[in-house]
Structure formats: structure tokens, C-alpha cells
Amino acid sequence: xxxxxxxxxxxxxxxxxxxxxxxxxxxxxxxxxxxxxxxxxxxxxxxxxxxxxxxxxxxxxxxxxxxxxxxxxxxxxxxxxxxxxxxxxxxxxxxxxxxxxxxxxxxxxxxxxxxxxxxxxxxxxxxxxxxxxxxxxxxxxxxxxxxxxxxxxxxxxxxxxxxxxxxxxxxxxxxxxxxxxxxxxxxxxxxxxxxxxxxxxxxxxxxxxxxxxxxxxxxxxxxxxxxxxxxxxxxxxxxxxxxxxxxxxxxxxxxxxxxxxxxxxxxxxxxxxxxxxxxxxxxxxxxxxxxxxxxxxxxxxxxxxxxxxxxxxxxxxxxxxxxxxxxxxxxxxxxxxx
Amino acid sequence: xxxxxxxxxxxxxxxxxxxxxxxxxxxxxxxxxxxxxxxxxxxxxxxxxxxxxxxxxxxxxxxxxxxxxxxxxxxxxxxxxxxxxxxxxxxxxxxxxxxxxxxxxxxxxxxxxxxxxxxxxxxxxxxxxxxxxxxxxxxxxxxxxxxxxxxxxxxxxxxxxxxxxxxxxxxxxxxxxxxxxxxxxxxxxxxxxxxxxxxxxxxxxxxxxxxxxxxxxxxxxxxxxxxxxxxxxxxxxxxxxxxxxxxxxxxxxxxxxxxxxxxxxxxxxxxxxxxxxxxxxxxxxxxxxxxxxxxxxxxxxxxxxxxxxxxxxxxxxxxxxxxxxxxxxxxxxxxxxxxxxxxxxxxxxxxxxxxxxxxxxxxxxxxxxxxxxxxxxxxxxxxxxxxxxxxxxxxxxxxxxxxxxxxxxxxxxxxxxxxxxxxxxxxxxxxxxxxxxxxxxxxxxxxxxxxxxxxxxxxxxx
Numbered sequence: 001x002x003x004x005x006x007x008x009x010x011x012x013x014x015x016x017x018x019x020x021x022x023x024x025x026x027x028x029x030x031x032x033x034x035x036x037x038x039x040x041x042x043x044x045x046x047x048x049x050x051x052x053x054x055x056x057x058x059x060x061x062x063x064x065x066x067x068x069x070x071x072x073x074x075x076x077x078x079x080x081x082x083x084x085x086x087x088x089x090x091x092x093x094x095x096x097x098x099x100x101x102x103x104x105x106x107x108x109x110x111x112x113x114x115x116x117x118x119x120x121x122x123x124x125x126x127x128x129x130x131x132x133x134x135x136x137x138x139x140x141x142x143x144x145x146x147x148x149x150x151x152x153x154x155x156x157x158x159x160x161x162x163x164x165x166x167x168x169x170x171x172x173x174x175x176x177x178x179x180x181x182x183x184x185x186x187x188x189x190x191x192x193x194x195x196x197x198x199x200x201x202x203x204x205x206x207x208x209x210x211x212x213x214x215x216x217x218x219x220x221x222x223x224x225x226x227x228x229x230x231x232x233x234x235x236x237x238x239x240x241x242x243x244x245x246x247x248x249x250x251x252x253x254x255x256x257x258x259x260x261x262x263x264x265x266x267x268x269x270x271x272x273x274x275x276x277x278x279x280x281x282x283x284x285x286x287x288x289x290x291x292x293x294x295x296x297x298x299x300x301x302x303x304x305x306x307x308x309x310x311x312x313x314x315x316x317x318x319x320x321x322x323x324x325x326x327x328x329x330x331x332x333x334x335x336x337x338x
Numbered sequence: 339x340x341x342x343x344x345x346x347x348x349x350x351x352x353x354x355x356x357x358x359x360x361x362x363x364x365x366x367x368x369x370x371x372x373x374x375x376x377x378x379x380x381x382x383x384x385x386x387x388x389x390x391x392x393x394x395x396x397x398x399x400x401x402x403x404x405x406x407x408x409x410x411x412x413x414x415x416x417x418x419x420x421x422x423x424x425x426x427x428x429x430x431x432x433x434x435x436x437x438x439x440x441x442x443x444x445x446x447x448x449x450x451x452x453x454x455x456x457x458x459x460x461x462x463x464x465x466x467x468x469x470x471x472x473x474x475x476x477x478x479x480x481x482x483x484x485x486x487x488x489x490x491x492x493x494x495x496x497x498x499x500x501x502x503x504x505x506x507x508x509x510x511x512x513x514x515x516x517x518x519x520x521x522x523x524x525x526x527x528x529x530x531x532x533x534x535x536x537x538x539x540x541x542x543x544x545x546x547x548x549x550x551x552x553x554x555x556x557x558x559x560x561x562x563x564x565x566x567x568x569x570x571x572x573x574x575x576x577x578x579x580x581x582x583x584x585x586x587x588x589x590x591x592x593x594x595x596x597x598x599x600x601x602x603x604x605x606x607x608x609x610x611x612x613x614x615x616x617x618x619x620x621x622x623x624x625x626x627x628x629x630x631x632x633x634x635x636x637x638x639x640x641x642x643x644x645x646x647x648x649x650x651x652x653x654x655x656x657x658x659x660x661x662x663x664x665x666x667x668x669x670x671x672x673x674x675x676x677x678x679x680x681x682x683x684x685x686x687x688x689x690x691x692x693x694x695x696x697x698x699x700x701x702x703x704x705x706x707x708x709x710x711x712x713x714x715x716x717x718x719x720x721x722x723x724x725x726x727x728x729x730x731x732x733x734x735x736x737x738x739x740x741x742x743x744x745x746x747x748x749x750x751x752x753x754x755x756x757x758x759x760x761x762x763x764x765x766x767x768x769x770x771x772x773x774x775x776x777x778x779x780x781x782x783x784x785x786x787x788x789x790x791x792x793x794x795x796x797x798x799x800x
Contacts, residue, residue, distance in 0.1 A: 056450030059405060063446045067438045069412050074435040077427025077501075084416025085734040091417050092744045096751050099406040103755050106402035110395075110762040117758070155740045297428040298503040305432040312439035319447045326451055326458050 009302040010292040013075035014285070016309055017068055022274050024064035026177070026267055031058045033178015035101055035126020036171060037197055038119065045333065046190045047119055048109075053185040053331045055105055057323055062102070074305045076295040079285040083136075086144055087158050090135045097128030127171060134170030138163030141277060142219055143287040162219055169208035173270065176201040180254070180263040188333045198254045198262060206247050209273055213240070216280065222288055223280035236279060243272045340738035343730060346418040349745045353410050355708060356752055360404030362707045365479055365524065366531025367397040368472035371452075373558075375465050384773065385551055392771035393535075396763060398453055403759045405446075410748070418741065422722055422732035426502045429495060429510055430485050437481035445474035479524050487515035489723050490714070491584045497726075514584050518577045519714075525570045526710065529670065530703025532562045537700020538767055540693040551771045553687060556696070560681060563674035571667055575630075581717075582631055585724060586640040587649060588717035591656040593627060598641040602627040607661075610653040615643055651719045659712035666706040673699055 031054045041047040054061075072080040084091050100121040108118035139158040179201055182194035217224035226232055250265035252258075281287055285295045296302060371393055378386035415423045415430070423430070451459060451467040459467070494509025495502045504510050536559030542552035581589045589595075594610040594617050595602055604626035608617035628637040642650050673695060680686045687693070722729040 056454040059446040059449055060443065062405075062409075063438065063442045066409065066412055066442055067435075069416075070431065070435040070438045072431075073415070073423065073427050074431030077423050077425075077431055080416045080427060080431070081420035081423040081734070084413055085418075085420040085736055088417050088736050088740050088744070091413055092747060095410045095413055096747055098409050099751055099755055102406035102409070103402055103759065106399050107758055107762055110399065110765065111758075114758065155737050297431065298498075298501065300504045300507070301428040301432050304504065304507050305435045308432075308436050308439050312443075316439065316443040316447075319443070323447045323450050326455055 005299045005303065006296070007293070009299060009306065010075070010296040011283075012306060013071065013296075013302055014282070014292050016306075016313075017071040017075065018274075018278055019313075020064050020068040020071055022271065024061070024068055025274060026270055027061035027064060028058070029174045029270065030054070030177040030181035030263075031061055032101070032126045032130050033174040033176065034182060035104075035122050035178075036130060036175045037178050037182070037194070038123045038126075040193055040197060042189065042193070044115065044119070046193070049186055049190050049331055049333050050182060051105065051108065051122070053182065055109075056327045058105060059102075060320055060323060062098070071305075071309070075297055075302050076285050076292065077297050078295040079290060082144065082146075082286055082290065083140070087136055087139055089155060090132045090139070090158065093128050094132035094136075097125040097132060100125030101129060126174075130171045130174045131167040134167035135163045137170065137277070138166030140287065141166070141216060141223070141281065143289075146286075146289045162215060165208075165215075166212065169205070169212065172201055172204045172208060173273075176205045176266050177263075177270065180266040184259040184263045185331055186333075187330050190333060195254075195257060202250060202254050202266075205269070206251075209243070209247075209269075212273075213276075216277075220280065220287065222284075226280055226282075239272060239276050239279065243269065243276070246272060340742060342736055342738035342741045343733040345738060345741040345745055346733055346736070347729070349418065349741060349748060350414060352745070353407065353414060353748055353752070355711075356756060357404070357407040357411055358707060358711055359704055360400050360407060361475070361478075362527045362530045362704065363534065364397060364400045364404050365475040365527035366529070367393060367400060368468075368475045369528065370531055370535065371397060371468050372465075372472045375468050379461060379465055385554060387774045388771045389551055389555065391774040392766075394453065395766050399759055399762055399766065401445075401449065403756060406755070407752075417744075418734050418736060419722075419732045420734040422727065425500055425727060425732075426489075426723060429488060429502050429504050432504075432507075433481055433485040433488070433511070437478055437485075441474045441478035441481065445471050445478070448474070476524065479527070480520055483520040483523055484511045484513075484516055487519050488513050490519075490718060491515040492723050492726055502723075514580065518573055518580055522570070522573050522577055522710075525566055525573065526703070526707050529563060529566060529570060530707055532559045532566070533670065533703040534700050535559045536563065536696050537698075540696035540700075541767070542770060543687055544690060544693050544697065548770050556677075556686065557681065559696075560674055560677035560686065563670055564678045567667065567671045567674060571671065574664075574667065578631060579633070582640075585718070587642070587645045588651060588656070589631065590640045590642045590645070591651045591653045591717055592660045592713060593631065593639065594642075594653055594657045595627065595639055596641050596643050598638065598644045600628065600638050601625050601636045602631075602639045604630055605657075608657070610657055612653060649720065651717050656713055656717045659709040659716070663706045663709040663713060666702045666709070669699065670702060670706075 034050050034054055038047055038050060041050060069080070072083075102125075104118040104122035104125060108115060108122065111118055135158065138160070142160060142162055144158075176198065179194045179198040183191055183198055186194065217227065227236055246265055246268045250262065250269055253261035253265050283291050283293075285292045371390060374386055374390040374393060378390055412434070415427075448467040448470040451464065452471055455464060455467065488510055491514040492502075493513040494506035495504050497503070535555050539552045539555035539559060542548045543556065578589070578592075581592075593602070594605055594608055596615050596617070601624075603622035603624045605617065606621040606623065608620035608622075610617050625635050628639055629635050631637065631639050642653065676692070677686055680688070680692070718724055720728050720730065722732045
């Protein structure tokens, strides 16, 4: 069998990078969500309890973002270069947010008089990261028109109502993940706060998903064609149908206070939304003009990196599961690892 | 008129200078923690466990700052140097990808167990987690040095349509510069940590605090530095020979040697003058330059004038940065061997001036690391990939105003984040190796919930 590597490898890498980004969105999503919701805590002890649910695992979660970025750099260097240099200011916002959010985990528990600074840094940092990532998503889905392989636009050419809307949507989306995570991992008053937040957040998130679904086909003709022509309509039909089902299950789980199920269905909703957007973008890596084959690095680069990815990703998943198992169970009020 | 490229250079220099400080410290700290926990498992005395937990807290802060400043780095190549990424992402990307897959996840996952798992896993498992984190830091060093070394001495590639196409990954990874620069960097990180450990110990001894713990730390630091600094100087010398072969213009700038000649003197001090292509106020030792650089009294040393002006690196910063690094290296040698001598005579802790010297030298490793990096990176200019791609051709073309905004933002954010980080590190050092959490000591009138309160130190006075 003669396998055309130049045709196949970019497809494989599209899925690997997609997987890494999805893992990131799910795992760091709930940690960022904790940051977004942290002002709703009654006092610093509750904030401790919230942060302690994520303190041992947040760094590993964030590493999936680095894998996505490094994967893009290795497999689709043109896309990496184009996206980051074009979305320079949102990227800056995300980096600054990640700095504050990250150091807050270490600093807040070392600080006494300046503790509030890092509570604030944790919140604003998480908020900035979530919004910036939503803008990235919106700008990417909307497309970056190229001329002669180069993007022609100023510092704010990414700015659009749609990108701002997806930015806000992701803030609420991560908030929902955070609320359901806290609902599952905490007890007492903190758990009650999380449950009370989960309900409105869930409704807002479902509304945002509807809005994106209606809006996207009109701004991106390719997406319209992808979804609303026969037989694609048939192949892709399970995604919206499952989304409706999962939204229903989430609704019931949240309203009936089911801890594990709320979190599980919130995650599932994210997975489906992610698949829906990825299916619209495919086979572009930067819509509407740069396909995965055009942006691909040489076969020797993608192949060499693939060997490492296939060997190491299962190992990484293995010790990710291990560290979650070590820190399984609820984090009680007043009990910290620190 | 603002120049986006110049601002981007300043920004990269700024964010990478901050970034390199934290890994240099945490690479060494991770292995130091393996040593401390290993000794504790063997001896099971409180002293070693207290030291482990004390340095673990320091490690957590340093590592956290390293992680966030490293994330910024992973975006810089795309935001500001997109043309480098388009051309060489095919080589640099896979190397960084391997770093993430083999090192970052390992560090990040086991860091959680290391920091918070003491009561949740067995002692041996906890020790293994510490080992995994330390291993991760070293694997990470390997890959990042592979990427950096490839930019110094590119190998194993061809260029097709302006894109670097790897043809032999073995040659890409084990490029001429890698072996020595990996060793040099890893030892630099270890030495940086050892100098801090010794400096902190000396500070406690000067203040009469944590007697036996401080003595154990100072002994460990003296022994380690005394053993490793000669190796470091040897590897540094070998690197010089390698640079002479692979990057002669860099070597000429390091020595501020303008004319290619045999039997060149060694310039102790000078003010290099690019205008007249000569040195002013030079203090020179005849023949020694050739001896050091080629290991022969009449060895031939390349001069800057044999390279066209547009291919020469900036001379002054490279010349001085190199001298700062070498001077600090030999100062560490003197300091540690002096200590070794007095240790043998059982008077290591007796001289206050010697302890003060250790305290003063505590940041020496950081300064040497920065100076060494400036030598290596400024010396590579005007190339971003030596001899193949110029730094000027690597710039994204982002609007200058955007870069100005980001530069100011990074300056402010780093000042706040790492300023506070330094403040918390000082607080941790001030609190010192108090009894580890397993056996909390609660003094009358003091709450155990505030383990950092200075009053606890009283229990540790000899």
C-alpha cells in the first residue's frame, strides 16, 4: 500500500492539535472558571477552598495549551506564525492573563497582607485569558483573508462584533465548567454558591451556543455550505441533535443537584460545541484560504514529531489520570494542601 | 519614528532575560530536592526533612514564575518573529514539541504530587515524584538547548522554497554546539542554585539561626561548587575551542580582536571602538590570547576586520559580558576551594568575613548565567540562524505601536509579578527551615495556621 504521507500527516496533525486544544479547553476551562467565579466567594477561606480544588493539577492542565501551540508550530508553522502575529493584541492579553493567573496560585498562599492582590490577580487574569481565547476562536471562525499568502490588516483588524461575542461566550462557558467542577469538588457553603451559579450560567451558555449556531453560517459561507448541503447535513446531523440531548441532560442534572452528572454534561456540551466548530473550519487551519496541506511543515518534520506524539500522549494521559486519582475526592472547607 | 523590529528585539531580550533566571534556579533546585529527600529517606532525621520542605517552598515559587514566563516565550516566536517561525518552524517546532511531550507534562503532573501529596502517597512514591520533576527539568534543558544550539550551528537540513527542511534529525539535534552547551547550561543551573543555598546558609550562620541546618547547607554548597566549578571551567574552555571553529566572528567579538593574527595577546580590559576598529585603554598580556583560545602560543585567532561590517556582532557587550562570566567563575572557584581547605581543618564556620563573602556571592550564578547568555546570543548577531538567516529578516512586521504596547505591558506585568515573587522568596528565606508540617510546633500565643510567622524561628535557635 502506498500511503501518501504529505496528504495524510496534516490530517493526523489536525486531529492531534484538535485533541490537545480540546483537552486544554476542558481541563483549564474549569480552572479558569474558578478564577472567573472567585469573587462570588463570601470570604478568603472559601476562595482558598475553591483554589485548593485545582492547586495540585492546574499546571498539568495548562500544559495542554503549550502542546497545542507547540504542535501548531511544528506541524503548521505558517498557521502558527499567521495567527499569532495577526492576533497580536489578543495574544498579549492572554499572555498577561496567564502570568497573573499562574503566579497567583503560588503567591496567594505565601502572602498575608498582600493576599487580596493575588485574589484579584487570579480573577482578572482568568477573565482576561477566557475572553482572549474566545476572541481567538471568533476571529479564526470568521476567517483571516490572505493576499498572496500574507495577511493584510492592522492591529485591530480582528476586531468584530462576532469575536467580542465569542469572547463573552467563553467567559460564561468556562464559568459554567468552573461552577459544575466546584459543585462536585467542594462541600458546605462553597458548594451551595457553585450550585446557585451553575443554573443561570447554564442558561446563558445554551443561549450563546444557539446564537453562535445561527450567526456563524452568515459570516462564513464555507460553514454554511458545509452544514446545509446534502449529504453533509446527514453526516453532521448527530452533532446538533446530541447537543440538544446533552443540553437537556445538563439542565436536568443542574436543576436536580446531581454533582458528578452536572460536571460531566457540561464537559460533554463543550466537546460537542468544539466538534461543531472544528467541522466548520475543516480542512482549513486558518479559514478561509489556508488549508492544512498548504500550511503543513515538511513530511520529515510532521513525521518525526508524530512518533513522539504517538508514544508520549498515552503516557501523558496515564500520569494525568494518576495525579487526578491522588487528589480525588472533595476538598473540604478549611482543609488545604498548603 | 518607532521601529517595530528594534522594539521586538528589546522585548525578546527583556522577556528571555527574566525567563532564564527562573529555570536556572529551578533546574538546580529540583535536583537539590532529590538530594535532600534522598538523604532524608536514608537517614530519617528531622534535619533533612525540614530542609526538604523549606527548599520545596522556594522551588514552588521559582517554578511558578518559570512556568508563566516560559508560556510567554512559547508565543513570542509567532507574535514577533513570525518569519523565523514560517521558515524554521519545521525544525524548531518539533524540538519544542518534544520538550512539551517529554518534559513539561512530566514536571507539571508530578509537581502536584510533590507539592501537595505528602499525606496522600507513600514516602518512596513521593521521592519518585521529586525525581520525576528533576528529570523533567533536565530533559527540558536538553531540548531547549538543542533548539538554541541548532540556531547557533545549524546542521542536518536543506532549504526548499525558503523553508528549512530537516533531512537528518540526528544531525539537527546533536548539532556541533549541543553537547558542550547542554553541559555548560546544566552545570550553570546547578551552580546558580548551589550559590544561593550557600549564601542563604551563610546568612543564617551570621545571624546565629538554624545552626545545624545552616551548617549542613553550607557544607553541601561548598562541596558541590568546589567539585563542579572546575568541570564548568573546563567545559567553558572547550566551548571556546568549538566557537573558534563554528562561529569565528563571535570569538573575535568576545576577545575584541580586530586583526587576524598569530600569537595574539589576551585583553584583560579595553574599550572597543567600532569607529576606528581598534581598542582603547587596552590592558593586554602578550601571547596568552592565542594560548587560551587555541591552546598554542602561536595559534591563529580570527579578527573582526576579516568580516564585513554588516556581518559583525556588537563588540562591546559581548566583550564585557564574557569577562563578567569568567571573572565570576573564577571567584566561585576561589570561594569554594578556600572553604574546602577550612572544612578539612574544621574551621569552615569560624570566619565571619568568609560567611559574608558567601552571602555577597549568592546571586553570582544568576549574573554569570545572564552574562553567558548575552555572550552567546549577542555574539550570534546579526544572525538569528547563524550564517543563514538574519535577525532583521525574522521580524513579523507587526505595527510598531502594537509592539510598544506589548513591551510596556510586559515591563509592567513582570515588574509586578516578579517583584512580588522576589519579595515572597525573601520572606521564605527570612522564615527559614522551620520544622516540617508533619510535626507542627505551636508556640503559646501563636497560631499554627501561620507557619511563616517569624516567631516560629525562635524554636530553632541552638
